[in-house]
Amino acid sequence: MEGIYEMEIILFPLSLSLSILAAFLIFLLSVGTAILYLLMLMCVFAAIKWLWEAIEKTIVFFFAKKSRKEELWTLTISITGKQRDLIF
16 A cells, blocks of 8 residues: 555546646637737738728729729729829
């Protein structure tokens, strides 16, 4: 019976240190996951912005075929709310 208690005394610090290491690694994993979720969210917002600008330019170029250049400039400012350089 004395050998069992000696094993428990030897294995307890090892078990405790492995539990602490596992908890720390789980914490690091959760922090890394949160950072990746934030990065993914930023990419989604960038894609939505890019899609919105593509639709906006498509509408402006659709009206460009039917109007003169001065009217197109006024239309671009009124749609976007700011002056942009258009590529023709």
